[in-house]
Amino acid sequence: MLKNPTFSIWLVSIYLLVHLALLSTGLTVPIMLISLILSPFLVIWMVFTILKYGKYKSRKLSYNEPDIL
Numbered sequence: 699m700l701k702n703p704t705f706s707i708w709l710v711s712i713y714l715l716v717h718l719a720l721l722s723t724g725l726t727v728p729i730m731l732i733s734l735i736l737s738p739f740l741v742i743w744m745v746f747t748i749l750k751y752g753k754y755k756s757r758k759l760s761y762n763e764p765d766i767l
Contacts, residue, residue, distance in 0.1 A: 706747040710740045 699705055717733045 701747065701751045703748045703752040706744040710744040713737070713740055 713733075714737065717730075717737060720733070721730060
């Protein structure tokens with residue numbers, strides 16, 4: 699589960715949306731401070747999981763083929 703890129707994307711996205719919702723309601727400062735400190739670590743974990751365990755599902759480019767049209 700922790701090695702699943704889709705799970706990490708959903709978890710971090712929901713976490714950041716909840717963080718923004720709580721920030722807009724103006725809850726207590728310690729809760730906001732803890733969530734603010736945790737967010738970079740979660741994003742780094744998400745990026746690491748995608749880069750290490752993610753699968754590229756499209757065709758590969760040939761040697762001289764440009765990557766944009």
